[in-house]
Amino acid sequence: MKVLRFACTVALLQFLCLVAIRAAPEGSLIRSIPGFTGRLPSVHHSGYVSLNGKPTGKKFLFYYFVASQRNPSKDPIVLWLNGGPGCSSFDGFVYEHGPFNFQAGQSKGSLPELHLNPFSWSKVSSILYLDSPCGVGLSYSDDPKNYATGDFQTASDTHAFLLKWFKLYPEFLSNPFYISGESYAGVYVPTLASAVVEGIRSGQQPLINFKGYLVGNGVADEYFDNNAIVPFAFGMGLISNDIFQACQKTCKGKYYNPRSQACSNNINRVYQALSDLNPYDILEPCYQYSSTKEVNKLEGLNWTFMSQKHFTKISGPRWSVRPLGRDGRVPLTQQAAATFHVPCINDDLATAWLNNESVRKAIHAAPATVAGRWMICSDRVEYSGEVDTLIPYHKNLTSQGYRALIYSGDHDRMVPFTGTQAWTRSMGYKIIEEWRSWLSNEQVAGFLQAYDKNLTFLNIKGAGHMVPQYKPMESLDFYSRWLDRKKI
Template identity: 80%
Template sequence: MKLLSLACCIAFSLVLCVTAVRAAPAGSLITNLPGFEGRLPSQHHAGYVSINGKPTGKKNLFYYFVASQRNPSKDPVVLWLNGGPGCSSFDGFVYEHGPFNFQARQSKESLPKLQLNPYSWSKVSNMLYLDSPCGVGLSYSDNPKNYATGDFQTAADTHTFLLEWFELYPEFLSNPFYISGESYAGVYVPTLASTVAKGIKDGQEPVINFKGYLVGNGVADDFYDGNALVPFAFGMGLISSNIFEDCQKTCKGNYGNPTSKSCSENLNKVYEALSGLNPYDILEPCYQYTSAVKENKSESMSSSFMTQKRFTRISGRRWFVRALGRDGRVPLTSQAEATVHVPCINDDVATAWLNDESVRKAIHAAPTSVAGPWMICSDRVDYSGDVDSLIPYHKNLTSQGYRALIYSGDHDRVIPFTGTQAWTRSLGYKIVEQWRSWLSNKQVAGYLQAYDKNLTFLTIKGAGHMVPQYKPMEALDFYSRWLDGKPI
């Protein structure tokens, strides 16, 4: 009897395993990954969803889906988007909360070794990594005109992708669905969430079981984000009292868009004081590539995808230019030249792995000759911003009952927590949990303040711009508790 019961349990488990993604498109299942030895902890699927980019032809959007290691048939499906705009979501997959930890290569000829990540977000959720918009990462088009896009077009394209993806994977349609991302995904996430919510109201099929969204260190509002850096720098002890007081006096609270010469001069003192720091985490060293050191390139790279001229169309966010680079360039991306990289960030592991043709074949990605070389942030996307403030989007979504978790690594200078705390407070919602610490492994891991309308603002102590990269255990803690509706 016990043997029969055991056999039934085994058979039932096998059925669950097989049927977890039973409707997946042919050829999407990943059976092996170069650099990884052993059995994958859950099913992995990857490939392209082609959407129509009328009149300019198809846009081929690449996704990588990791089934939950806990209960894929019940756990939420969470879409992950990295920012930029123009950065690949494989940044999150490789360096943040993907299923593997990638070890450094032993030589230029070898591939990175992959080990299981004990703090992967796929421990508690189905993760859907998407390279968006078209032209980012492994996503591509035969027509370069499809690389011109903006906030609204990106949201529309990603919504179309989701409708197509759920058609391919209908067994996940009843799962709770969340949208998540970081940095410029502070724009992607609420604009996409609003598009999804409207589609549900309009009766678009398939009907997505959308429940809410998460944004980490995200762009939100020109005024609040633009005025965040100076108070942050002073609070962190990065500028003197004299510099701070001079900025207060001459800028009169408007640090993001200075209107006087004296204000600009004092702000330059701030940027000079911050020079040399890792902008993504002021506690971490700034990684220097040998070629950059030889050519005396540090934080401000001589070659950059986001020049001041191009960036002025992105919601006029000149403060973002200043926060990242002091020469009018936003050093968010590498160029085609192998010697130019994202400042302070070592992207060798991801670049080597994703540009290996055996890896591309294993994950069903187009070869380099078709999709182009993978770069952590793409130089071929021509991006125009359409939205100055995301606050109305957040207010509308939370008013409709969608859950929202807004989190910040508190040592990020790119999108300082001071601005995020200010704009969440500006919504005017009733505070249901006063500012308090939250714990991970019995230690204070950060602070939070909860509002009605299911809105929570949370900080992660000691983390930078990419929270799960710097604090993986703490990130999985707050993420899993929030998804499960448990107190953080």
């Protein structure tokens, strides 16, 4: 009887959700997912939104929309953006907080098996995954020149996408809308949020019900982010007291862009000690593809947050991966450059699933002959970094009343929490809640400090760069509480 009642409840919820999404574009509904057996836990839609390209042609941005499993007519809609720049938001869908957990197939060459994710963020919100900028993931253009972009063009294109998307799905215009992302989305999120706010101020239609944003392990400021690595390494026991004291003596607390040869030599000792670690999570092993060993073993490499820049052609002075003491990106061998694997990351499941033509057909994505092969981080985007610090963006947004949750996995070496904690404190807002622990499942899951202007800094104990991948239960906990405006 209980099983029958549950089945009827699920069926009723799905029917109501279908009714609620009555204005969705024809052909966007996903009816089945290759690799998954059973009924989808909520309604899924996907497809392309086309934008006018520059200088010519069109851009086709791919989205995958997961309706909330709780109350899609009222729950928040959260846009999710992975970073890079140039990395697909299917990283978040497959490995972090999407509706499914992916497992290897039973036989060699078979599709991955999909099972329901008990900690999906779609439990409490609708999620809109977007491959942005154009050329990333399943997004593509009919003009290769449109793969050249930068911080401002990406924000402009994503805002244009949102305006078109809400016209396609007007039934969600009244839902609270949030923007979220991780890593280089520390640039994407506040620049896009600023464009959305400017559109609201100017009366741009449709009027988006924007409420705030979340950034996970996101870059924010060249100085704060890069200067945090030495204190992080010492605090985590990755370097000796002798090395740390030598850095303090010769660098005087300024570890980024060393001003003296003695400081540079000591900083090199730090990076030598860190060279074999997984930069995304210092507790996890570094997954080795044979063709990327040379990338992972480069000695003296200043791993900043974005090893992905090995695989995306990027110009601009900020946060670049470089050998210490001289400018320029680390040179790669032909063999390493041809694979486009992100160092230490195993992307096999996502690559196998999203390059299967039956999967692409089911989710309304263009075939590989049109959109190209899916890669976790694109090799065709030419990206220009244009914003040196995002702190003024955060100040402007929070001062206007928009909510902001800045969260960090505390074992991430790419964007150390020490830098994120420092820049949020530097904004000068009044502390509303002093540093304290927060709980998940009656255990300490991390620490937070809350400020005036609806700004909260939160860290997650034992998590790496991709927080929901490492701590799914705890992530859903703080995410749902924050969205519901409950105490974390």
